[in-house]
Every structure is written in C-alpha cells, then in structure tokens.
Amino acid sequence: MTQNALVRRLNAQDTDFASQLDQLLSWESVSDDEVNQRVLDIIDQVRQRGDAALVDYTRQFDALEVQDFSELILPRERLELALTQIQPEQRHALEIAAERVRSYHEHQRQESWRYTEADGTVLGQQVTPLDRAGLYVPGGKATYPSSVLMNAIPAKVAGVREVVMVVPTPRGEINEMVLAAAAIAGVDRVFTIGGAQAVAALAYGTESVPAVDKVVGPGNIYVATAKRHVFGKVGIDMIAGPSEILVICDGQTDPDWIAMDLLSQAEHDEDAQSILLSPDAQFLDKVAASLERLLPSLEREDIARVSMTERGALILVRDLEQAVEVANRIAPEHLELSVANPDAMLPKIRHAGAIFMGRYTAEALGDYCAGPNHVLPTSGTARFSSPLGVYDFQKRSSIIYCTPQGASELGKVASVLARGESLTAHARSAELRIINDK
Amino acid sequence: MTQNALVRRLNAQDTDFASQLDQLLSWESVSDDEVNQRVLDIIDQVRQRGDAALVDYTRQFDALEVQDFSELILPRERLELALTQIQPEQRHALEIAAERVRSYHEHQRQESWRYTEADGTVLGQQVTPLDRAGLYVPGGKATYPSSVLMNAIPAKVAGVREVVMVVPTPRGEINEMVLAAAAIAGVDRVFTIGGAQAVAALAYGTESVPAVDKVVGPGNIYVATAKRHVFGKVGIDMIAGPSEILVICDGQTDPDWIAMDLLSQAEHDEDAQSILLSPDAQFLDKVAASLERLLPSLEREDIARVSMTERGALILVRDLEQAVEVANRIAPEHLELSVANPDAMLPKIRHAGAIFMGRYTAEALGDYCAGPNHVLPTSGTARFSSPLGVYDFQKRSSIIYCTPQGASELGKVASVLARGESLTAHARSAELRIINDK
Numbered sequence: 001m002t003q004n005a006l007v008r009r010l011n012a013q014d015t016d017f018a019s020q021l022d023q024l025l026s027w028e029s030v031s032d033d034e035v036n037q038r039v040l041d042i043i044d045q046v047r048q049r050g051d052a053a054l055v056d057y058t059r060q061f062d063a064l065e066v067q068d069f070s071e072l073i074l075p076r077e078r079l080e081l082a083l084t085q086i087q088p089e090q091r092h093a094l095e096i097a098a099e100r101v102r103s104y105h106e107h108q109r110q111e112s113w114r115y116t117e118a119d120g121t122v123l124g125q126q127v128t129p130l131d132r133a134g135l136y137v138p139g140g141k142a143t144y145p146s147s148v149l150m151n152a153i154p155a156k157v158a159g160v161r162e163v164v165m166v167v168p169t170p171r172g173e174i175n176e177m178v179l180a181a182a183a184i185a186g187v188d189r190v191f192t193i194g195g196a197q198a199v200a201a202l203a204y205g206t207e208s209v210p211a212v213d214k215v216v217g218p219g220n221i222y223v224a225t226a227k228r229h230v231f232g233k234v235g236i237d238m239i240a241g242p243s244e245i246l247v248i249c250d251g252q253t254d255p256d257w258i259a260m261d262l263l264s265q266a267e268h269d270e271d272a273q274s275i276l277l278s279p280d281a282q283f284l285d286k287v288a289a290s291l292e293r294l295l296p297s298l299e300r301e302d303i304a305r306v307s308m309t310e311r312g313a314l315i316l317v318r319d320l321e322q323a324v325e326v327a328n329r330i331a332p333e334h335l336e337l338s339v340a341n342p343d344a345m346l347p348k349i350r351h352a353g354a355i356f357m358g359r360y361t362a363e364a365l366g367d368y369c370a371g372p373n374h375v376l377p378t379s380g381t382a383r384f385s386s387p388l389g390v391y392d393f394q395k396r397s398s399i400i401y402c403t404p405q406g407a408s409e410l411g412k413v414a415s416v417l418a419r420g421e422s423l424t425a426h427a428r429s430a431e432l433r434i435i436n437d438k
Numbered sequence: 439m440t441q442n443a444l445v446r447r448l449n450a451q452d453t454d455f456a457s458q459l460d461q462l463l464s465w466e467s468v469s470d471d472e473v474n475q476r477v478l479d480i481i482d483q484v485r486q487r488g489d490a491a492l493v494d495y496t497r498q499f500d501a502l503e504v505q506d507f508s509e510l511i512l513p514r515e516r517l518e519l520a521l522t523q524i525q526p527e528q529r530h531a532l533e534i535a536a537e538r539v540r541s542y543h544e545h546q547r548q549e550s551w552r553y554t555e556a557d558g559t560v561l562g563q564q565v566t567p568l569d570r571a572g573l574y575v576p577g578g579k580a581t582y583p584s585s586v587l588m589n590a591i592p593a594k595v596a597g598v599r600e601v602v603m604v605v606p607t608p609r610g611e612i613n614e615m616v617l618a619a620a621a622i623a624g625v626d627r628v629f630t631i632g633g634a635q636a637v638a639a640l641a642y643g644t645e646s647v648p649a650v651d652k653v654v655g656p657g658n659i660y661v662a663t664a665k666r667h668v669f670g671k672v673g674i675d676m677i678a679g680p681s682e683i684l685v686i687c688d689g690q691t692d693p694d695w696i697a698m699d700l701l702s703q704a705e706h707d708e709d710a711q712s713i714l715l716s717p718d719a720q721f722l723d724k725v726a727a728s729l730e731r732l733l734p735s736l737e738r739e740d741i742a743r744v745s746m747t748e749r750g751a752l753i754l755v756r757d758l759e760q761a762v763e764v765a766n767r768i769a770p771e772h773l774e775l776s777v778a779n780p781d782a783m784l785p786k787i788r789h790a791g792a793i794f795m796g797r798y799t800a801e802a803l804g805d806y807c808a809g810p811n812h813v814l815p816t817s818g819t820a821r822f823s824s825p826l827g828v829y830d831f832q833k834r835s836s837i838i839y840c841t842p843q844g845a846s847e848l849g850k851v852a853s854v855l856a857r858g859e860s861l862t863a864h865a866r867s868a869e870l871r872i873i874n875d876k
Contacts, residue, residue, distance in 0.1 A: 090854060090855075090858055107553065107563070123542055125810075128788055128789070130821065130822050131788065131789075131821065145859070146855055213821045257870050260863055264863040264866075264867040266863070267863045268861075300863070350569065351566070351569075352835045353836070354835060354837075354838065357838065357839035358839055358840065360840045361839060361845060362845065362849070362868050364852050364856060364867045365840065366838050367856075367864060368851065368855045369848055370559075370838045370840070370848055373836065376836075382833065384568050384651040384652045385673060395824045396824040396827070397790045398791070398810035398825050399784070399810075400799050400810060401795035402796065402799040402803065406798070407799060410807055411800070411803065414805070414806040416527055416530075416531035417583070417806045417807065418805070420528055421584065423702070423705060424738065425738070426802040429699050429702040429802045430806075432692075
C-alpha cells in the first residue's frame with residue numbers, strides 16, 4: 001500500500017484478511033444516554049400536551065416563530081403550488097421517476113389466498129393494507145425529494161388510506177422539490193414539524209396530527225432514537241446506518257465509471273462506505289488513480305474524501321468466486337456486479353439490498369428512477385431484511401373455517417396436544433366440537 | 439352489571455364506551471431500568487467470555503451443576519430418543535400437527551420474479567432464505583411443544599440452512615415432548631441454555647454457539663428485553679404481549695362453547711384477555727352463567743379466574759355491524775366469528791392476527807394443528823403486523839439490469855434529480871453512461 005494513498009488497499013488472500021475486513025466494516029450506531037433521555041422527555045411531553053408541545057419544540061429547535069399549530073399545517077393546495085414552482089424538466093423527471101417506482105412496486109402487492117381441504121375446511125390468508133402511514137422527511141440541506149417518492153408510493157400502492165408526511169422547515173426554509181414530490185406521490189396530509197417530537201406525534205396522535213400505524217423514513221439520531229422507542233406502539237422501518245456500496249469488477253469496466261460509482265456513495269456522508277473487489281491488481285491501480293483525479297471535481301469533495309480515506313477500500317481477490325464469498329460476508333446495501341456475465345453470478349449472491357447488474361447499471365440509477373426502492377438494509381442487515389416495499393404496508397390475517405367434520409377431526413389432535421401442555425380449557429374447547437359417532 | 443360478577447359487562451352504546459374500552463385494553467410491557475441493566479451486563483459478558491459466561495449463568499440461573507459447555511449440547515440422537523419416550527398417541531398428534539403446519543406454510547413461500555421492459559432493461563426481486571435462525575423455547579413448566587413446531591417449521595419451509603434451538607433445563611428438567619417436536623420439525627442443533635444469555639449467544643455467537651441471523655420465539659421479560667437489545671445486530675420477531683381472544687357471536691352458538699373458548703385464553707396467563715361481543719343481552723347472561731359453572735372444573739382455575747375478572751368483558755353491541763367496528767378498533771390477536779354467515783363479515787375485518795370462522799372453528803384448533811401459525815400479533819399490533827410466517831425467514835434483493843440504451847435513458851432522469859439534490863457524483867456516475875447521439 002502506498003503511503004498517503006487516498007484509499008486503503010487490502011488483499012483477500014492475506015492470512016489476517018478476515019479480521020481486517022471485520023475492522024473495516026465495524027460500525028455501531030450510538031444512542032447515548034443523554035440522547036435517550038432527551039427523546040423520552042420529548043415523547044412524554046407530546047403525549048401529555050399534544051399540539052402545544054409541538055408548537056413549543058418547533059419554536060425551540062426549528063427557530064420558527066409560530067403561535068399556533070394551524071401554522072404548521074400545509075394544505076394540499078400548497079403541494080400543488082410547488083409543482084409550478086420547480087423547473088419543468090425537474091417536474092418531468094419527478095413524474096417519470098414516480099411512474100417507474102409505482103410500476104415496479106405494483107409487482108410487490110400481495111393478494112389474499114385460500115384453499116379448501118377434502119373435508120371442506122378452508123384455510124388461507126387475508127391481506128389488508130395499513131389504515132394510515134406516517135412518513136418522516138428530513139428538512140434543511142439534506143432534503144431528498146426522491147426519498148418522498150420511495151417512501152410514499154409503496155404505501156399508496158399497498159392501498160393505505162392516508163399517508164401523513166412530516167417535514168421540518170428550519171427558519172422557514174421550504175424545499176419546493178420535496179413538496180412537489182409529495183404532490184406527485186399522492187401524500188394526503190403534511191405537517192411542518194420534525195425531530196423526535198414529530199415521530200411522537202405520529203405514533204400517539206395529537207389534537208391535529210392523526211395517530212398512524214407505521215412510521216417510515218430517514219432522520220438524524222434523535223429521529224432514529226424516537227423510532228426505536230415508539231416501536232411496538234406503531235410499526236417502524238429499519239433504522240438505517242450509513243450508506244454503502246460494494247462493487248465487484250472483473251477489470252474490464254472503464255475505471256472512471258467505477259471510481260465515480262464509488263464516489264457517489266462516498267459523497268453522501270463521511271461515514272458512508274465504498275468498497276471495490278477485483279481480481280485485477282492493475283485495475284485497482286487505475287481506479288485509485290481515477291479516484292485521485294475525479295475527487296477534486298466534486299461539489300462535496302470534502303465529505304467524499306473523508307469517507308474514502310476512513311472507510312473505503314480497494315480489495316484484491318483471488319478470483320470472482322472469492323469476490324462473491326466476500327460479498328456474502330459483507331451483505332452490502334448496494335452491490336454492483338460490473339462483470340461480463342452478471343447473470344451467472346447472481347444465483348450465488350445470498351445477501352444484498354439491491355443488485356446492480358452489468359457495466360451500465362450505475363447504482364445512482366437505482367437511487368432515483370430505475371423503479372426499485374432506494375430504502376435498503378444497511379450495515380449487513382441484508383442478511384435478514386429487505387428493501388422497503390409494498391409488503392411493509394400490508395399485513396396478513398390467518399383464515400381458518402372448519403366444517404363440523406373438520407373441527408371434529410382436528411379437535412381430536414388438539415385435545416391430545418393441549419392435555420400434553422396441561423391446558424384443560426383448550427382441550428375441552430376442542431372436545432366440545434368432536435362429533436360422537438355412536 | 440351484577441355486583442360480584444365474575445366478568446364485567448359493558449354496553450357499546452354507552453356514551454363513554456370509547457374510554458371504557460381504552461381502559462379495558464390498556465396494557466404496557468415494562469422493562470424497568472433494573473431489568474435493562476441486568477440484561478445489558480449479561481449480553482456484555484457473553485460477548486466477552488463466550489461459552490464460559492454461558493456455563494456460569496446456567497449454573498447460577500438454572501441451578502444446573504455443569505462444568506463444561508459440552509454438557510449443554512444436546513445431540514441429534516437425544517432428540518430422536520425423545521420420539522420413543524413420549525406416548526404413541528402424542529407422537530402421532532405431533533406428526534399430524536407438523537404435517538398440517540408445513541402444508542399451510544408452503545403456501546406462504548415467496549418466489550423470485552423479474553420482468554423485462556421494452557428497451558431490454560430487467561427489473562425484479564431475488565428472494566433468498568436466511569442462512570441461520572435461532573429459536574428460543576422457554577423451559578420449566580410453561581413449555582409448549584406446539585411452539586417448537588410453529589417457530590421451526592416456517593424457517594425450514596423458507597429454506598433456512600440451519601435452525602438452532604435454545605431451551606433451558608432448570609434443575610435438569612427436560613421436556614420430552616419439546617425434544618420430540620424439535621426432532622419432527624427438523625431442528626438442526628439444540629443447546630440447553632436460556633434467558634438473556636441464550637439470546638446474546640445466538641446474536642453474537644460464542645466458541646460453540648453459532649451466530650444466527652434472526653432470533654424468534656417467546657420468553658419472559660429478560661428474554662424479551664434481550665431481544666430488544668440485539669435487534670439490529672440480528673432480526674427478531676415481534677415482542678409478544680399477553681394472549682387475547684375476541685369472540686363475535688350472534689347469540690345462536692351453544693353458550694358453553696363460547697364460554698370454554700373464552701376460558702381457553704384466560705387459562706394462559708393472568709394478564710390474558712377474553713372479550714365477547716354480542717347483540718343479544720340474554721345470550722351474554724347465558725355465557726356469564728356458563729363461565730361461572732365451567733371455571734371451577736379447570737386445572738388452571740385460579741389463573742383463568744384472575745384473567746376473566748381483571749381483563750375479561752362481555753359487551754352488548756347494537757348489532758353485528760357495531761361488533762365489527764369494535765373488533766377493528768381492538769385489532770385482536772384471535773378473532774372468532776361465531777355467526778351464521780362469517781363469509782359476509784370477513785371482508786369488513788381490517789385488523790386481526792387470525793380469524794376463526796363459524797361456530798365450529800374453536801380458537802384452540804389454531805393453537806395446535808389447523809395449520810396457520812399460532813405466533814400472532816398481540817395488543818393491537820395486528821394493525822401493522824402479521825402472523826409469524828415463511829416470509830419472516832426470507833428476504834428480498836432488488837434486481838436492476840440495464841441495457842446500454844436503458845441506462846442512457848434512465849441516466850438523463852437521474853442526472854436531473856441528482857443535481858436537484860446537489861449530489862454531483864451521483865449525477866456524473868449516471869451521465870457517464872449516457873449515449874451521446876451525434
């Protein structure tokens with residue numbers, strides 16, 4: 001490894017590679033005691049004082065001179081107005097993205113099913129949407145209209161009756177693109193509140209904010225901590241860590257393309273992580289050179305530089321097979337298969353949030369408009385969780401409908417098992433339905 | 439309401455019914471600071487000291503004189519042996535139940551899908567099983583073999599490679615039915631450890647216990663608190679509250695049947711909740727009389743009596759339509775539609791864990807052998823969550839595979855949106871793939 005190199009270089013065939021990799025990946029979110037206590041106090045205040053607490057916190061945290069909660073309600077007309085405030089090409093891009101996201105997500109909708117057994121007993125599953133979903137959208141500089149589309153559209157496709165959005169407007173700053181995205185996505189109600197207090201309001205409801213069944217969307221440590229605390233009262237989506245990309249390249253893609261793909265993650269956040277795996281050492285050199293050359297041309301150069309230096313890595317692997325092993329170990333949020341035959345590699349990928357296949361599929365296309373969701377499991381949680389989807393806004397009820405004969409037969413089995421567990425009332429409830437063949 | 443009645447009587451047409459209902463349903467789980475601190479210490483010890491910590495805690499909490507972790511491993515042969523230790527009719531009942539549970543859950547398996555757009559771009563979703571699942575089974579008196587079937591079989595149907603079970607054996611007590619159920623369900627490895635230390639071992643792994651991707655199964659407050667703390671490192675299932683049943687009856691079912699169904703929930707736990715809704719006041723009187731008469735005949739009379747008195751209710755409704763409204767407000771874990779035409783009522787039910795249709799479908803059948811899972815959302819969480827299922831052991835990866843033409847078109851849209859968010863590297867990563875039509 002060159003001294004002073006921008007990005008660290010590792011070799012997957014080193015004997016201590018496993019521990020080097022563990023160290024590279026290690027990241028733990030910290031909700032310290034102070035943050036926890038602040039958040040618990042805020043939740044408590046919102047539960048007790050409702051709208052009044054929201055007004056107070058918004059004055060305090062968002063430096064907004066509001067007197068009454070009615071000033072924190074954005075009517076639907078204000079969203080429609082935003083559509084005329086943005087540039088026509090932006091509106092067009094948002095509409096194309098929304099249409100593609102909707103069309104992809106319609107494939108995820110789950111339907112009810114049932115089947116009938118020989119004795120007439122019916123078993124099945126009824127699938128229903130949540131009544132109401134809450135969508136948290138961060139305010140200020142890190143405001144992403146794409147995030148509004150990605151969170152609101154799956155809820156609408158699922159059939160959620162009412163999607164309620166909260167977005168803080170610190171010092172009165174309103175992002176017109178965000179409101180336009182909300183209009184296009186079909187968001188039903190918008191409140192200009194944020195932070196832990198907005199999460200508390202969505203979970204418990206106030207005089208003006210309706211209680212929702214699930215809270216989704218990204219946010220800072222206060223928002224994430226509040227979501228953790230209201231989990232159980234309402235559903236929540238995953239609590240996201242920093243964004244990451246893993247690129248597997250056979251060495252035949254333009255190194256500038258790969259370098260820019262790595263930088264597109266790095267520019268998100270100083271904690272973001274970009275890793276490249278390739279069996280071609282010279283290719284790694286070329287990408288390193290591209291990174292050095294391209295980095296200074298970025299608007300967010302400083303952030304991307306810290307991310308690449310602190311958390312990035314270019315890793316030499318024995319072959320593409322070893323690259324797949326490392327990818328499964330990492331379970332990355334975004335995985336680019338920049339190789340000649342990605343279809344052959346795909347079945348071996350066991351864990352990844354989203355898989356970008358071939359040299360042309362830049363990860364950035366998935367962030368905005370390819371169709372699949374950009375809310376993805378981070379920090380290795382792709383081992384057990386999925387992209388945000390329509391299924392997150394639907395739930396299932398089991399259906400059991402026994403005929404007298406079916407209940408009688410099942411009753412005999414249930415009776416034996418219930419008595420084995422010493423649950424007499426269970427046994428007798430079943431036995432009462434046993435038909436006595438005399 | 440009669441003074442000294444066993445169960446309270448409410449009327450849904452009372453003006454203050456909404457607040458009476460809120461009070462009836464109110465229940466919050468409490469992990470107090472002391473439990474939290476104990477659990478955090480235990481997790482820390484297991485992470486640092488591995489097997490040695492598990493041996494120490496097992497000696498301390500389970501009064502088991504073990505010297506070495508190897509004594510806490512149950513080999514597969516021990517499970518097979520259990521099949522010969524239980525009564526043949528018990529084994530037969532477990533096998534029938536397992537077969538029905540497996541057959542139902544096979545309907546839940548989700549398949550990968552993809553579709554191709556006009557320009558050749560492929561979008562889809564790859565569905566894969568978790569690598570490894572951990573199943574917590576409580577020990578001692580409240581040990582339920584049915585619970586082993588309900589948790590392990592969906593994992594196996596999903597294709598999970600290895601199902602690891604933990605079950606404490608306090609003072610060496612082993613439940614042969616539980617081991618037999620594990621053998622039948624195809625559990626791969628069993629460790630006789632329990633409590634927060636077993637959850638920590640599953641989440642982080644030790645020298646002997648492999649780290650899993652998701653921990654499921656019921657447990658006491660220490661187990662539930664530990665699951666909450668390891669959430670994020672691994673997946674967990676819902677943290678269950680006390681079991682509940684809501685019965686809607688038109689008054690035409692045998693009151694003894696309904697009373698026994700209510701008692702079958704009440705006998706679980708003093709905090710369990712049994713509620714009956716009927717538009718027929720005289721029927722409510724009859725059920726009240728049946729309850730008084732049947733209760734003394736139960737093995738678990740004391741528990742059921744506390745549950746019925748403290749948390750039970752017989753509620754008079756205006757008509758069946760109002761009953762449905764109240765049911766949707768409660769979002770019960772178990773819902774019995776003991777009415778003439780349950781199929782007409784079903785589409786109006788928006789929230790319930792499992793729905794038992796008609797007069798013959800006793801809830802107890804669902805607990806053991808009807809086929810659907812008995813791990814269900816409690817305490818109103820059916821508003822946003824589902825029964826445990828195969829889908830809990832599968833996860834999805836988005837698939838995007840753009841043709842050069844597709845990447846070029848999508849790149850134009852992504853570029854506009856990325857620049858709107860000031861993410862230059864995102865924009866340029868997309869722009870590099872735009873085909874320059876000259």
